[in-house]
Amino acid sequence: MERFAYMIPEEAAGTRTDVFLTQKHPGLSRSHIQQLVADGHVSVEGKRVKSHYKLRSGENLALEIPPPAELAVVAQDIPLDILYEDGEVIVVNKPRGMVVHPAAGNYEGTLVNALLEHCTDLSGINGVMRPGIVHRIDKDTSGVLMAAKTDRAHLSLARQIKDRTVTRRYIALVHGGIPEESGVINAPIGRHPTDRKKMAVEVKHGKEAITHFRVLERFSGYTLLEARLKTGRTHQIRVHLAYIGHPVVGDPKYGPRTPHFSLDGQFLHAKVLGFVHPATGEYLEFSAPLPQVLEDILVLLRKRA
Numbered sequence: 001m002e003r004f005a006y007m008i009p010e011e012a013a014g015t016r017t018d019v020f021l022t023q024k025h026p027g028l029s030r031s032h033i034q035q036l037v038a039d040g041h042v043s044v045e046g047k048r049v050k051s052h053y054k055l056r057s058g059e060n061l062a063l064e065i066p067p068p069a070e071l072a073v074v075a076q077d078i079p080l081d082i083l084y085e086d087g088e089v090i091v092v093n094k095p096r097g098m099v100v101h102p103a104a105g106n107y108e109g110t111l112v113n114a115l116l117e118h119c120t121d122l123s124g125i126n127g128v129m130r131p132g133i134v135h136r137i138d139k140d141t142s143g144v145l146m147a148a149k150t151d152r153a154h155l156s157l158a159r160q161i162k163d164r165t166v167t168r169r170y171i172a173l174v175h176g177g178i179p180e181e182s183g184v185i186n187a188p189i190g191r192h193p194t195d196r197k198k199m200a201v202e203v204k205h206g207k208e209a210i211t212h213f214r215v216l217e218r219f220s221g222y223t224l225l226e227a228r229l230k231t232g233r234t235h236q237i238r239v240h241l242a243y244i245g246h247p248v249v250g251d252p253k254y255g256p257r258t259p260h261f262s263l264d265g266q267f268l269h270a271k272v273l274g275f276v277h278p279a280t281g282e283y284l285e286f287s288a289p290l291p292q293v294l295e296d297i298l299v300l301l302r303k304r305a
């Protein structure tokens with residue numbers, strides 16, 4: 001059992017308990033913190049509180065993080081395209097169609113299932129369903145993804161993501177011709193007001209979301225982009241590009257209903273990922289080529305030109 005104690009500084013007065021602890025522990029999701037609160041692992045002045053409790057200056061807050069429960073997710077012998085691995089981190093090229101971690105109704109065939117077969121050591125910070133998972137990419141988005149093999153690595157990588165120092169560059173094919181050679185989309189993203197399975201640009205309640213883009217190649221009716229994430233909101237690139245009127249080709253949530261190129265899922269690929277190694281302090285950067293199915297689409301568009 002890990003234990004942490006904090007005296008609330010004056011500048012944190014009025015902050016929700018779950019928000020304060022999420023800021024102190026960037027490797028823990030807010031929902032995980034809220035579950036710890038609900039399970040009685042958080043107290044203020046020795047008394048249990050709720051997640052929404054507003055902290056007061058000078059109060060003593062205590063947090064207990066119990067050891068991870070015995071892993072219930074089954075290891076599966078699924079091939080991995082490993083770009084890098086050592087005792088702290090593993091970097092893989094995730095294929096299209098693979099879910100990153102198990103969730104309700106989908107407990108097998110995920111990247112986590114594959115990692116559990118390959119690794120005997122994965123960070124337990126995110127619990128039994130998401131061991132080692134620091135960040136995610138969508139099921140039908142391919143490309144570079146890192147996972148933590150130790151809690152130290154997990155906390156370091158999560159902090160780098162929070163501090164926006166991780167390099168994340170994506171390749172996307174979008175509908176229409178974007179007139180600019182490059183640009184920035186700065187529009188807050190939140191849960192869609194009517195469809196809870198979707199995200200949307202939400203000026204009132206959304207969180208800051210910034211995407212930089214530059215044009216790589218132009219085709220008749222389409223544009224190939226490189227998108228660089230400054231923030232990492234759910235579906236950020238897909239939502240932002242749809243917001244400016246250029247949805248990602250094949251996107252089942254945010255794009256046109258008419259299928260294009262018989263593509264199952266969006267034309268979006270996590271091309272480059274860079275971060276500072278948690279143990280050595282060395283900056284590492286990795287890239288993965290476009291999947292053949294996406295390359296074939298570009299070959300077809302070039303022939304049409």
